[in-house]
Amino acid sequence: MEMEMEIRVDRDRCAGSSLCVSYLPDVFDQSDDDGKVLLRTAEPGADAAQAVRGVVTRCPTGAITVRARDAQEVRDA
Amino acid sequence: MPKSLKAPDQAPLVETVVPGTSDRAWIANGYDEVRAIxxxxRFSTTPPAETAEASRRLVQPGNLLQYDPPEHTRLRKMLTGEFTLRRVRTLEPLVEGIVEDRLDALEGAGQPVDLVGQFVWPTASLTGCAMLGIPRDDQTELTRHLDNNRLDNPDREQRDMAGTAYLVYLGKLMRQKRRDPGDDLLGRLIRDHGRSLTEAELTGTAATLLASLIPITGGTLGLGLVGLLENPDQLALLVERPELIDHAVEEVIRSVTIIPHASPRTAKEDVAIGDQVIKAGDFVACSLLEANGARPPGEPQDTLDITRDNSGHMAFGHGLHYCLGASLARMELRAAISRLLRRFPKVRLAVPRDELRFTAKSVETLPVTW
Known part of the structure; x- marks a missing residue:
């Protein structure tokens, strides 16, 4: 059973690759002005955990991090 | 990287020297090493020179790949809004229309037909020129300049003249757009950011974008079609299961890896990669081809598997220079490949495979029947 998680995005790091939006359009969005990441929800629920972790790994600039509730922050290693 | 792909032929990180000099250089071939670099x-893509100021003067204006932050951030931000997934989706009907027109023309022309001349280049150049707002009448001349300017053209004089003619044309176009910016990417760039961009930056940006939209996307489509045609089981699977198209497009992009090496890097300080240390000032070449387990143009595409999840491939690069037009390229390849196969599900090579001729980034002709 996956733990509840909280997503954070770093818009300064974001390169506007669109990868997160294309994989998880219910969680991520993209600004029409600068193409950078926006969050639709920071707490997508445990069901989305694995998919979110996949997107964290794929993000070309490591702009997405997830923090499991009551656990250490994980960044793409 | 998928485990099923064979390991790179080369060691993951090789120390060497820049040919003809004693300057130290590294070649990264391993997936993890390339990704880390x-x-x-701490690695710069700006051409190296004695001082940082001299180095900045060597940058081709408008060529984002040669800029480091913060200049890179400033310029890239002006363009990222043009390549969002939402924007790309609004362009989809335009690209599908271009593809369908070309398929009508193929059907009318009769068999065999050269897919590269009649389908691949027209699709890529009509799409690229429509996006940037380049008049239809100028497209033939412009694509000829681009073709003659390719790095592997043995006629150096022709290559240099084509490069000059290309920039002269785009400079003229940008001055015209300054006076009358249309509702296209370059027009919007001028309207929104024209005051903070020099003429050289504007022309260079147009030159860089078009040189990716046409030869790079077109080259990937042509070589990707070769890969599908020489793997008839994969092609038949895609015809039978059209819902695999997104996987197939990703696999085509990986298997072609049209840009074999990422832009050269220079270490700004000592950087440890695994148990090796790349010293400040060392040059680094990253082989996207090796890291992706891809084959250079002309070699058999014996790893093509359209069911594979290869979403971690680095054909679009990685890091802050990740391809700005990746979503557009995916959409264009999806429209072209899926509609070609829908119209001609029995498409096959009309000549033996070993008669195909390749350049560094494309196949010269691709005669097919259906």
Whole structure:
């Protein structure tokens, strides 16, 4: 059973690759002005955990991090 | 990287020297090593020189790949809004229309037909020119300049003249757009950011974008079609299961890896990669081809598997220089490949495979029947 998680995005790091939006359009969005990441929800629920972790790994600039509730922050290693 | 792909032929990180000099250089071939280097901002893509100021003067204006932050951030931000997934989706009907027109023309022309001349280049150049707002009448001349300017053209004089003619044309176009910016990417760039961009930056940006939209996307489509045609089981699977198209497009992009090496890097300080140390001032070449387990143009595409999840491939690069037009390229390849196969599900090579001729980034002709 996956733990509840909280997503954070770093818009300064974001390169506007669109990868997160294309994989998880219910969680991520993209600004029409600068193409950078926006969050639709920071707490997508445990069901989305694995998919979110996949997107964290794929993000070309490591702009997405997830923090499991009551656990250490994980960044793409 | 998928485990099923064979390990690179080369060691993951090889120390060497820049040919003809005693300057130390490294070649990264391993997936993890390439990924680590491309995402590390301690490596610069600005051409190296004695001083930082001299180095900045060597940058081709408008060529984003040669800029480091913060200049890179400033310029890239002006363009990222043009390549969002939402924007790309609004362009989809335009690209599908271009593809369908070309398929009508193929059907009318009769068999065999050269897919590269009649389908691949027209699709890529009509799409690229429509996006940037380049008049239809100028497209033939412009694509000829681009073709003659390719790095592997043995006629150096022709290559240099084509490069000059290309920039002269785009300079003229940008001055015209300054006076009358249309509702296209370059027009919007001028309207929104024209005051903070020099003429050289504007022309260079147009030159860089078009040189990716046409030869790079077109080259990937042509070589990707070769890969599908020489793997008839994969092609038949895609015809039978059209819902695999997104996987197939990703696999085509990986298997072609049209840009074999990422832009050269220079270490700004000592950087440890695994148990090796790349010293400040060392040059680094990252082989996207090796890291992706891809084959150079002309070699058999014996790893093509359209069911594979290869979403971690680095054909679009990695890090802050990740391809700005990746979503557009995916959409264009999806429209072209899926509609070609829908119209001609029995498409096959009309000549033996070993008669195909290749350049560094494309197949010269691709005669097919259906």
């Amino acid at each position: 491309l995402s590390d901002t």
